[in-house]
Amino acid sequence: MGFSWTTVDGRKALIENENIVLQRIDFLRKYKEEKERGTVSKSWQDKSLQSAKRRTVGDGKRFIVVNAGGRTGFVPGAGLLFVSGQKTADYHGEMNGETFLMWFEDMLVHLEEPSVIIMDNASYHSTQVEKTPTTNWTKAALIAWLEKNGIKHENNLLKVELLRIAKQNKPRIRYEVDELARYYGHEILRLPPYHCHYNAIELVWAQCKHHYNSNVGRAKRFDNDAVAAIWKEALDASTPERWARCVDHVEKLIQADWEREVHIDSGTIPPLIIHLGEDSSSEDSDSEEFEVTTQQVDGDSEVLAVPLDDLPGCSY
Template identity: 40%
Template sequence: MFFYFAFLDLGDCYMLGAVQISVVFFLEKFINLDTLLQELKVKYMYQHSRTSLAKLLKNIGFTYKKDDNRRALMEKPYVVTQRRKFLKKYMDNFASTNPKKVVVLDETWVYANGSVRKSWQDQDIRSVKRCSGDGARYIVIHAGNVNGFIPHVGKIFKAKTDSRDYHTAMNAEIFEEWVKDLCSALEEPSLILLDNASYHSRQKEKRPTTAWKKCDLQNWLEENNIPYNATDKKDTLLNICRNNYTEKKYAVDEIIEQAGHEVLRLPPYHCIFNAIEMVWSQAKRSYDKEIIKPNMDPIKAWTLGLETVTSEQWGNYFRHTHKCIAEYWEREKFLIRTVQEIIINVNVNTDSSDSDFDLNGCEELQCS
């Protein structure tokens, strides 16, 4: 989809870009073929027939299908901003003369009885396997790079909670201690990718919130040498605090940076940028085959599952993820360039300086 534009002249590329941008940025309205065509004609972006527009949309990768809520979340303005920052930092590292090796990490879980819930059955009720339940849950954490798992850092432990959300079985203390072990095990300065789970994001200093008492707000202002009036009400104090927020500092980031490595946080809802997700999928399939064997315990079964993921497969997963990231990078650069051109064109052809387009985060992305 992204390289299709390389074979078009500037005018055709602009027209295709206008159509693509319109579909993306007019999503707050109900868009079908007729309403999109009308919108494009009003904006002087496309003056051809309905049939031609349908063919064009198909050629540039669009299909008319049921909306995916996760994809909608991925395009929220604050997520787009974080994605652009991630893409730029990742690709800058990749293009540098001395790139840091990328290390990915994540947590997942397995059940003591496995997760296979299918069997060969006929109409006889006797052929239906009785489910014994999931059993205890085990939390898993590991890290790897393009060559495979980082040796001696894998951790698996039995969850102490019955919650269906495995994140409740982890906390910042456990994770931060594990990160120290990871940093010690890395043989060279690395770029460590991690998501924004709450236990990855313990702040060194808590920011004031509406739940804070007035005296706590005053203490925070005094500790940070920020002036206020003793007669100020709580709302006023809170606004003063908010106006003096500094950049968030995470405990994990400090641990990683002090060890000589660099942190790159994944944008929300973008697990597709984390190669270890495919590793988990393969390891869990192997785990489900091992755990049903006689006298097999979860820790041994998981160890055997990890051993099925070879160094070559790790490399394949990394290359697949890099390709995905590179495609997003090209798309973001193209979108920004085209949006800027369209805004200029729309403003020239209208009496208003307002625009339907959001350039949120564009200042972070230098398109070369």
């Protein structure tokens, strides 16, 4: 096929996607600002749609669980459990923006204090108030959107030119759940991608599912009432004390990550350079103390050493 195994010229550095870094810093900054401001007296997390999966053979029912909670425990009256219409392992298709929005508004009325709601970017969390142009739009739809928003354009432009104008005048994305939360006096703080560890309810859900799986075997039947009863036990086991420990753990992670970002920004950490196609005897390294070296072993690259003991602010 024309491929050959050869040494890679030049040096490559493994770096994190800049957009992900910016989203993480934005999240950390906003979280700290809300914490220091003191105007939000309760911070709680929401990770919707967790499956209560039974381990025994039966009729294949799956149950969808929706809830929210914070340092003082689950939000009273916010729990929802219903039978999934799907028998696949993917429960996400069971929930859409309309269904989630109905549950979300009902949950908001049970919040007694202004709250910061931590939420991921699942599609049913991200229904836009007004859809913005994409490459999938037809030319007629683009023209209609430009005219609706009073954006000037020539009538003889091609679709790609109209799309460029639309992107140049693209408004800030507004989500329905964000607007609804503000209406009731709350704010939504969205997690950056790949950072579910900033969500305390992930820890709580793991404990709830462990309790459910450990006790579901004693159920004599698997009808809706029996499943709901065992799941209620799992939720009741997640006491305010347990919630508080989970929230404290997450807040320590957030504080540590913020301090790391500040430390990196100070410029005191040397770059971490990955040498590809070179052995550990290379003498022209730009980063002697922090290099990762590799060698070829049976056609694969094997890491020889990662001398990072003196790297401040990091743990492995």
